[in-house]
Amino acid sequence: MSKYEVTQGEWREVMGSGPSHFSGDNLPVEQVSWYDAVAYCNALSVQKNLTPVYTINGTSVTADWSADGYRLPTEAEWEYAARGGNASKGYLFAGSDDDREVAWHDYNSGDAAHPVGGKAPNELGLHDMSGNVWEWCWDWYGGDYYESSPSSDPRGPASGSHRVNRGGSWGSNYWRLRSATRNIYGPGDSYYFLGFRLVRL
Numbered sequence: 001m002s003k004y005e006v007t008q009g010e011w012r013e014v015m016g017s018g019p020s021h022f023s024g025d026n027l028p029v030e031q032v033s034w035y036d037a038v039a040y041c042n043a044l045s046v047q048k049n050l051t052p053v054y055t056i057n058g059t060s061v062t063a064d065w066s067a068d069g070y071r072l073p074t075e076a077e078w079e080y081a082a083r084g085g086n087a088s089k090g091y092l093f094a095g096s097d098d099d100r101e102v103a104w105h106d107y108n109s110g111d112a113a114h115p116v117g118g119k120a121p122n123e124l125g126l127h128d129m130s131g132n133v134w135e136w137c138w139d140w141y142g143g144d145y146y147e148s149s150p151s152s153d154p155r156g157p158a159s160g161s162h163r164v165n166r167g168g169s170w171g172s173n174y175w176r177l178r179s180a181t182r183n184i185y186g187p188g189d190s191y192y193f194l195g196f197r198l199v200r201l
Contacts, residue, residue: 002126003117003126005028005116006198008028011029014040015043031189031190034185037188038061038071041053044070050069065155071198073109076155077137082126083122093177099130103119103132105130113169131172132170132195134167134195136194140156140157142160166200168183
């Protein structure tokens with residue numbers, strides 16, 4: 001799991017564009033759809049001479065989980081990492097019970113995204129897992145999926161209409177910053193409070 005959300009500088013270096021509402025190389029990239037995020041993962045993988053994870057055919061995207069390239073985290077991976085993995089101390093937010101210590105949100109952000117890594121990390125050294133921008137995950141959303149999901153490495157429903165995003169944003173109230181909070185948008189949606197981070201195994 002990457003330590004920081006993907007930044008605008010990183011995005012521009014790979015994709016040659018600047019889609020974000022806010023401006024700054026160290027700010028998280030936002031206003032990127034789920035489709036944009038998986039395209040970035042593949043482009044970065046190619047740039048680094050790795051095997052792309054995703055096969056993209058229009059709006060149909062499949063994943064080769066054995067590939068060594070970059071990808072989005074599954075929802076289960078994201079929550080496990082946000083909670084601190086095996087080092088978890090059971091905090092409400094990612095790294096603390098004090099939202100102000102670890103997150104940019106509606107009370108302290110000034111209604112804007114902030115440079116990545118500006119708040120304290122969680123137990124795994126990951127920054128901004130709570131707040132700053134919502135983060136796309138791989139999974140289609142299923143309201144009751146986890147009642148009958150595989151016990152090991154669940155990857156979400158096989159199909160759906162909305163993709164999961166997690167973590168809350170600079171515009172979220174504190175309750176939306178909890179590691180347990182789930183949120184959804186259509187995979188073609190893009191907003192100035194929605195970005196992503198990478199995983200590579």
